[in-house]
Amino acid sequence: MNALEVNQLSVSIDGKRILNEFSLSLPKGEVHAIMGPNGTGKSTLAKALAGHESYMVESGTATMDGKNILDLEVDEISREGLFLAFQYPIEIPGVTIANFIRAALNARQPEGEDIDAVAYYKELYAQMERLGIDKKFTSRSVNEGFSGGEKKRCEILQMAMLKPAYCILDETDSGLDIDALKIVADGVNHMRSEDRGILVITHYQRLLNYIVPDRVHILWDGRIVKSGDKSLALEVEERGYDWIKERLTAGVES
Amino acid sequence: MSTQAAIDIDREKGNFSYDTTYDYDAGIGLNEGVVNYIADVKGEDDWVRDFRLKALEVFNSKPLPTNWATKDLENIDFDKFRYYLSKGQEPSRTWEDVPDDVKETFERLGIPEQERAFLAGVEAQFDSEAAYSRMKDELAKEGVIFVGSTEGLKEHPEIFKKFFGKVIPTGDNKFSALNSCVFSGGSFIYVPPGVKVQQPLQAYFRINAENFGQFERTLIIADEGAEVTYMEGCTAPKFETTTLHSAVVELVALKGAKIQYITVQNWSANVFNLVTKRGLAEEDAEIKWIDCNIGSRLTMKYPGVILKGRKARGEVVSIALAGEGQHQDTGAKMIHAADETTSNIISKSISVGEGRSTYRGQVHIPKHLQGCRNNTECDALLINANSRTDTYPAITVRGDDNSVQHEASVSKVSAEQIFYLMQRGLNEGEAMSLAVNGFVNDLVKQFPMEYSVELKRLIDLEMEGSVG
Numbered sequence A: 001m002n003a004l005e006v007n008q009l010s011v012s013i014d015g016k017r018i019l020n021e022f023s024l025s026l027p028k029g030e031v032h033a034i035m036g037p038n039g040t041g042k043s044t045l046a047k048a049l050a051g052h053e054s055y056m057v058e059s060g061t062a063t064m065d066g067k068n069i070l071d072l073e074v075d076e077i078s079r080e081g082l083f084l085a086f087q088y089p090i091e092i093p094g095v096t097i098a099n100f101i102r103a104a105l106n107a108r109q110p111e112g113e114d115i116d117a118v119a120y121y122k123e124l125y126a127q128m129e130r131l132g133i134d135k136k137f138t139s140r141s142v143n144e145g146f147s148g149g150e151k152k153r154c155e156i157l158q159m160a161m162l163k164p165a166y167c168i169l170d171e172t173d174s175g176l177d178i179d180a181l182k183i184v185a186d187g188v189n190h191m192r193s194e195d196r197g198i199l200v201i202t203h204y205q206r207l208l209n210y211i212v213p214d215r216v217h218i219l220w221d222g223r224i225v226k227s228g229d230k231s232l233a234l235e236v237e238e239r240g241y242d243w244i245k246e247r248l249t250a251g252v253e254s
Numbered sequence B: 001m002s003t004q005a006a007i008d009i010d011r012e013k014g015n016f017s018y019d020t021t022y023d024y025d026a027g028i029g030l031n032e033g034v035v036n037y038i039a040d041v042k043g044e045d046d047w048v049r050d051f052r053l054k055a056l057e058v059f060n061s062k063p064l065p066t067n068w069a070t071k072d073l074e075n076i077d078f079d080k081f082r083y084y085l086s087k088g089q090e091p092s093r094t095w096e097d098v099p100d101d102v103k104e105t106f107e108r109l110g111i112p113e114q115e116r117a118f119l120a121g122v123e124a125q126f127d128s129e130a131a132y133s134r135m136k137d138e139l140a141k142e143g144v145i146f147v148g149s150t151e152g153l154k155e156h157p158e159i160f161k162k163f164f165g166k167v168i169p170t171g172d173n174k175f176s177a178l179n180s181c182v183f184s185g186g187s188f189i190y191v192p193p194g195v196k197v198q199q200p201l202q203a204y205f206r207i208n209a210e211n212f213g214q215f216e217r218t219l220i221i222a223d224e225g226a227e228v229t230y231m232e233g234c235t236a237p238k239f240e241t242t243t244l245h246s247a248v249v250e251l252v253a254l255k256g257a258k259i260q261y262i263t264v265q266n267w268s269a270n271v272f273n274l275v276t277k278r279g280l281a282e283e284d285a286e287i288k289w290i291d292c293n294i295g296s297r298l299t300m301k302y303p304g305v306i307l308k309g310r311k312a313r314g315e316v317v318s319i320a321l322a323g324e325g326q327h328q329d330t331g332a333k334m335i336h337a338a339d340e341t342t343s344n345i346i347s348k349s350i351s352v353g354e355g356r357s358t359y360r361g362q363v364h365i366p367k368h369l370q371g372c373r374n375n376t377e378c379d380a381l382l383i384n385a386n387s388r389t390d391t392y393p394a395i396t397v398r399g400d401d402n403s404v405q406h407e408a409s410v411s412k413v414s415a416e417q418i419f420y421l422m423q424r425g426l427n428e429g430e431a432m433s434l435a436v437n438g439f440v441n442d443l444v445k446q447f448p449m450e451y452s453v454e455l456k457r458l459i460d461l462e463m464e465g466s467v468g
């Protein structure tokens, strides 16, 4: 029950099937990593779970703590506790980071009630400090003119402020220099908790040195073809994906 | 006598009306009799009556400007309106003396609290006449005049006559002519030399009656070195039939004076809002129009500044939001008539669904002038595939020593932006509101606090309504 459960999920875009009977169970308290070649459907999984309307769910189920999320609106899924750190965060001109996060927090309050502004800023500044984000950023427009690394940090900042039950981080490590990578990993590790499940999508084993996963899954052609512990990531790094492909075509199941 | 029967409230703050009775009613339709009736009840001098009657001729002789403006103007049936409705021509000086239904109207719109909180003076107009008018005593001692136009004409004819109709002549356009023949209400302000009015003066224009036309006439004069900020708010309830609002606003800033004129209108979707606003800036004077147009069926409004004296400055900052079935036809006019004059136009429009925004800008710098500058920026934001925006800049700049800069952009709120905002927990309406507020954010920062809060609230209401 206390898990993000995806069962036999098939998803298509413009009639083309991307996820193919995909299954995954992410219990609270665990960190899982998904790796896989470009274009195999990692971001599709993230957006489909978040409720993006372009992604057509054809069959299968997805539940969060037992609750079906496939029929919910994007904002409802978010308020139920799913957070997606975007691979390509979107610019919102004129909307400051501070106002944006505050609006997101207020959306979780009962109708007509707002969060306490003083406490809010106190926490915001503390989280920004932890993530090495300059205070000046609070008055900058969301993602507008941010460097790649700044955008990724800002995603983690939002995650830290919203404290979701389940987090999907889509290539949050891409575009980060080594110092930023450590800071972001530290931010994520800080959020590891018994009450939270974290799914990290990445191409690089390096990130997993800092965010040590409980499980690693290899996504291929829209489904998980191999799962293992953190050593699987090392194996992929050394041997690439071809050996998995070869074993698959040879009919050897993982 | 007044009854308070049919009170009808919708989700919007301004959408209610009182079934009131009027002591003065000019009847339906427009003719010499109506014009004479208005002059009679106001007890006006002959020169004013003649001014009105001549304007009626000009109005009748001028065609609707459908050669460049929308054909929707043809749907205005001038014979169906009531041109003058009031409970009397003398405004009260205390809220207690205001008739109950009128007082309740303004209380529901929050006007008395605003006056107490941050205003130096308030005028509240209900249909044709000011029902309440009051200014802080200190200002009166300094010689500041802030009264309704009816009172201004009567008590201060020497100042009034000198400037009245000088910035916007009767024949400027068909609607300035219409206003000139039936005008009633609006503000008359005079600020003596060197007096800087710290807090804003505010007027509130309320249409209560159906089939009614409101034609206020405002004249603001800032004498040498004086400064004043004036704000107007406007609302009307939703009626089945059309309502007409056609104001004329003239500003005169003498040498070194500064006038800032702020409008936040929230007309309901049945109102034709056809307004002429222009200022005259003498040497080193500054006139700034801040204009927020939300609501109405059709708004046509192009605030302008005639830069008459050396180093005069003019600015128009405008925000227009065209919701479903609305057309905001707005813009600015800058007429440079002296050396080293500068003008700045920043316009942002938002079109939602079938809503339509049109920007018309006119910047005129003749050849013989030197050192003049204009900067024009107009940005449009489209929400939904059907919305429409047009830009018609007309810039005539002659002479080598003058410069203009013009930038225009059209952008959309993308599905990916909405997805991103909703992924953080905002519902669709909240996501739209946030994106739209972001678009106008840099302009809203220039407003007094109270008005930026009000504007944000209006945008929220409009956007939440737009996503069903």
Ligand SMILES: Nc1ncnc2c1ncn2[C@@H]1O[C@H](COP(=O)(O)OP(=O)(O)OP(=O)(O)O)[C@@H](O)[C@H]1O
Pocket: A013, A014, A018, A036, A037, A038, A039, A040, A041, A042, A043, A044, A045, A054, A087
């Ligand atoms: N909106 C879309 N319209 C059309 N095709 C899409 C869309 N989104 C994804 N696809 C296609 O679906 C496939 C899977 O894309 P997805 O972004 O999920 O891959 P990914 O595993 O995240 O790749 P990467 O490692 O490069 O980020 C690709 O072939 C991609 O082109």
Ligand SMILES: [Mg+2]
Pocket: A042, A043, A044, A087, A170, A171
């Ligand atoms: Mg991807």
